[in-house]
Amino acid sequence: MQMNLQLHHVVQDVTGATGMKIIRSIVAGERDPEELARHRDVRCKASSETIRDALVGDYQNEHVFELTQALALYDFYQTQVAQCDERIEVVLRQLHANAAPVSTPLPAALRRSRQSNDFSFDVRAELYSMLGVDLTQIHGFGPYLALKLVAECGADMSRWPTVKHFTSWLCLAPGNKISRGKVLSSKTRRSSSKAAAALRLAAVTIGKTDTALGGFYRRLSARIGKAKAVTATARKIAVLFYNTLRYGMKYVDPGAEYYEERYRQRVLNNLTRRADSLGFVLQAKPT
Template sequence: MNTDDAEGPLEIVQRVCAIDIAKADLVACVRVPHDTDQGKRVQEIREFTTLTASLLRLADWLRSQQVELVAMEATSSYWKPVFYLLEAEGFTCWLLNAKHVKNVPGRPKTDRLDAVWLAKVVERGMCRPSLVQPAPIRQLRDLTRYRRTLVRDRSREKQRLEKLLEDAQIKLSSVIEDLCGVSGRQMLEALINGERNPSVLAQMARGRMRSKIPVLEEALRGHFQEHHAFLTRMMLDRIDEIDTKITQVAARIEELIMPFASQAEQLDEITGVGVISARELIAEIGVNMAAFPTAAHLVSWAKFAPIDKNSGGKKRGGSTGKGNPWLAATLGEVVAAVSHTDSFLGERYRRLSKRRGKSRAIVAVGNSVLTIIWHLLSDPQARFHDLGSGFYQSRINHNRQERTLIRQLERLTGRKVTLTDLAHGGASA
């Protein structure tokens, strides 16, 4: 044990523990008030492994020290078992962004010194905790992320299948949108089973594909061999296996979303947000908006708010920074879906993409979607109301638009433009 002088009014947390975590072990520093000398602090440092039994001993030690707050850096995924176990043991835990608690450059760096520094930063209130969702949301998030991973794996396997068929000069993907649809799958199964006649294979088309039979015959005229048949069989089985897993994960998500069914219905009302996207948004954002005082806080946390960089009279293009990639992927899909709709968000995307480009339009509309989400989740009674694609047109200042168009026409023609009423013969130049 050792003591040092405290800084008086800066102390906020009386009994704090800071943990420096690695994969196999950790260093914990506990700082508490001195028993007899008022105004001084006492710190003790101990090392533990990250095995369960050792973590339970850590919990017992913290309990004996009457620790009020436990803080740790977000080191890879190593923080999770420590955080979750101590949380289950009844401790208030903070997860800190390593950028916010970085030690002073030039100082010695060891695990013990890092733990001491972190403890001092936390006890003085010089940092804020990162958002860690409650266990039900975390479980839902694990499932939605795994489902998205499986969907990506299935897409990659379909791409491999398409490349394999191209290698065999089977040009099905140029005619059929989905190789694994009813028509495509039946043709592929026939190819695997030894059928090579393009006419016979083309006759397996179903529905609207029947109108493309002549084109299909040419697309199926390749050099598909036993080698290709073997690999195609393996790839189709892999796709079927992934489909089965996606169905199982979706059923589990259906169970875990039940406590948040009303919030999911609220988000589903937003243009471009479907059932799957609504569940993914809840899994990533949560349903308790108390963590975000305003909609702007949520947008900033998601990194959908460009950072203004202005120094020395020069304005540099600000990026949004790196946020949650899973949330960004969902919002990207929502924006892609809404961009083709006759709605306020769709019109907003089209207006912005013309002036600023598609990438910035996606960020801006994603910003709007997050703002809508915050207001819906903040009020259980709130319902989404689309402002309509004519919203911008209804707010245009017609006099200002008239002046702008006149100036543009004058620059274009090099002549003075005056306007007269239509009853008097229209405009003249």
């Protein structure tokens, strides 16, 4: 920005293919905007002319030196991340080295797109070989979240007798502060659990999807607020995680429309029952 280069305004991610090629070319000594724009990747939404105009600036030696230092640090951290991925892969293979091989093949992934923070190896396949189930079939679960929850909670869910014990351990279940039979508070307990924080982030993400869990989040959010809806949705995801690992449950999403129809039918049944208790008959509005 100090050199009046507006690359970050025309390229969505400067650490992507187009941005990194241009930055490396600048560090190497290229200053011609026309030549720099030739590094545009075919997947980049901005045109070559737009990128060329954004690269007309005032190149100062001290700022180019600072950019060179930043690029060197970026490459160093990328190397460190790659080494961490290699270490995680080795540990996962050691964990399932003595496990019985899974007879069924790995199911197809729900999401085909690759994220910028993905692992350098197929973590889905490694987790499937170790657990025997594919956690990423649950909406809101990606390979990173699945690995993080397994690291925090383990793979043996029998340590918790029921799913209620598990959600209470995560501090996602309502509290039970009761005195002389009177409920004083049912707020969830505060927790520093990394697993609970990850589940809450997944709940926020899944609230934007056209799934049954997304419909559940949106309905609760409109009724009781977003904070409580996030906790309730996170608890639902934790229940699916527990049942999948302990009982091998296969999650099949019925869709948001199915969930909304079930909710509508439940409301109608309640209204019909109340009208009947008061001596009335509930009738549909004529079309």
